[in-house]
Amino acid sequence: MSQGKRFSDEFLNAFVDNQLASEEKSRAFVEISQDENLNRQVCELRKMHDLVQHAYAVPPAPPTSKDSGRGRARINLRFGVAASVLLVLGIAVGREIHLPTPDLQPLAVESVTTGNVVAAGNRRAVPADPRGNAGEAKESRVLVHVTSDDPARLNQALDDIEGLLTHYRDAHQGARIEVVLNGKGLGLVRADTSRFARRISQLQQQYTNLTFAACQNTIDRIKREQGIVVRLLPGVTVIDSGMAEIMRRQDQGWAYLQV
Amino acid sequence: MHKILTVAALMLFTLGAGLGVTQAADKKHKAVYHLNSADLETQKDVLRNSANHIAAVGKDNIDLRIVMHAGGVSMLRKAKTDVDLKSQIDDLKFKGVKFEICQKTLERGKIDYKKDLYDVRESDLVPSGVAEIALLQEQGFSYVKP
Numbered sequence: 001m002s003q004g005k006r007f008s009d010e011f012l013n014a015f016v017d018n019q020l021a022s023e024e025k026s027r028a029f030v031e032i033s034q035d036e037n038l039n040r041q042v043c044e045l046r047k048m049h050d051l052v053q054h055a056y057a058v059p060p061a062p063p064t065s066k067d068s069g070r071g072r073a074r075i076n077l078r079f080g081v082a083a084s085v086l087l088v089l090g091i092a093v094g095r096e097i098h099l100p101t102p103d104l105q106p107l108a109v110e111s112v113t114t115g116n117v118v119a120a121g122n123r124r125a126v127p128a129d130p131r132g133n134a135g136e137a138k139e140s141r142v143l144v145h146v147t148s149d150d151p152a153r154l155n156q157a158l159d160d161i162e163g164l165l166t167h168y169r170d171a172h173q174g175a176r177i178e179v180v181l182n183g184k185g186l187g188l189v190r191a192d193t194s195r196f197a198r199r200i201s202q203l204q205q206q207y208t209n210l211t212f213a214a215c216q217n218t219i220d221r222i223k224r225e226q227g228i229v230v231r232l233l234p235g236v237t238v239i240d241s242g243m244a245e246i247m248r249r250q251d252q253g254w255a256y257l258q259v
Numbered sequence: 260m261h262k263i264l265t266v267a268a269l270m271l272f273t274l275g276a277g278l279g280v281t282q283a284a285d286k287k288h289k290a291v292y293h294l295n296s297a298d299l300e301t302q303k304d305v306l307r308n309s310a311n312h313i314a315a316v317g318k319d320n321i322d323l324r325i326v327m328h329a330g331g332v333s334m335l336r337k338a339k340t341d342v343d344l345k346s347q348i349d350d351l352k353f354k355g356v357k358f359e360i361c362q363k364t365l366e367r368g369k370i371d372y373k374k375d376l377y378d379v380r381e382s383d384l385v386p387s388g389v390a391e392i393a394l395l396q397e398q399g400f401s402y403v404k405p
Contacts, residue, residue, distance in 0.1 A: 255396035
């Protein structure tokens with residue numbers, strides 16, 4: 001036991017915490033490796049050190065219950081730190097549960113006359129030059145659902161889609177627009193019925209970030225009920241189900257818009 | 260001793276989590292109503308649904324926007340002469356609803372919001388109604404299309 005007293009608790013703590021000067025440290029290494037008691041003591045201290053560092057588990061009782069007032073004070077301090085870390089961590093986790101997205105204030109409506117555009121940059125909490133920020137901002141993804149076969153409404157729908165595309169282009173903001181066509185809406189991209197073939201082709205050429213997606217279920221239904229094999233306009237992709245696509249995209253964080 | 264400390268640590272963590280949740284829970288509901296129809300009945304549906312929505316959650320607990328573009332803007336033209344429509348709009352505004360109008364639509368239709376539309380300020384205008392709806396959804400607003 002007398003050997004154990006060769007180093008004070010404070011010295012051993014400092015050794016474990018790697019706070020010793022290098023000669024002191026090498027001397028301690030030699031001594032400790034030759035002394036089983038001391039070795040065990042240091043081992044215990046190390047273990048506690050690691051546990052406190054992890055801030056979750058509980059450190060073991062100090063190795064020497066007597067004469068360790070200073071060591072204890074040190075341990076208490078560590079407990080304090082660990083407890084604070086836990087509390088803060090808990091608050092963070094608690095908030096996170098309810099805040100999957102950063103808490104951003106919806107943008108104030110911008111005045112158009114001043115040339116401000118509702119660009120993605122404005123979504124950042126820091127109000128900065130929207131144009132400067134827009135390039136770095138996250139890509140906007142919008143699913144546009146077309147359900148009507150009324151030519152006036154389809155015309156309006158194409159106006160809306162084009163307006164959206166030019167908006168993002170002018171704001172220098174990355175965007176993907178997917179137009180989903182099912183039910184009556186499929187008529188917009190049917191080669192045999194669409195009145196808008198030329199306009200759609202123009203839009204496709206002008207904007208590579210625009211996709212038209214036709215619903216396979218609707219195509220199958222038209223075949224079954226009317227015996228018509230639907231042919232689609234060039235560049236129109238086919239998806240298994242329009243409704244499923246709408247759900248999938250919203251799950252992936254896309255905005256949804258019905259026109 | 261170990262057990263007590265473990266329990267204490269767990270309790271501390273739970274307390275923290277509880278605090279965090281409480282702080283986050285007082286967030287408002289957010290909803291964007293999409294109005295692009297020129298049909299008066301559809302327009303009245305939007306106003307009625309909004310009013311019911313607010314009644315259901317309480318006016319202090321919701322941030323509700325009505326975004327109008329294309330034919331939807333005509334509701335504010337009608338409101339200049341339709342007293343019933345006007346009072347419904349006033350009532351919603353009183354409850355904190357924000358009416359947002361598409362600047363593109365105004366330009367395309369050569370509409371002067373000061374002369375042609377009921378109670379529109381410059382701050383009610385958005386560059387693109389459709390883009391605004393997408394943007395609001397990115398900010399956590401739920402999309403409603405009556």
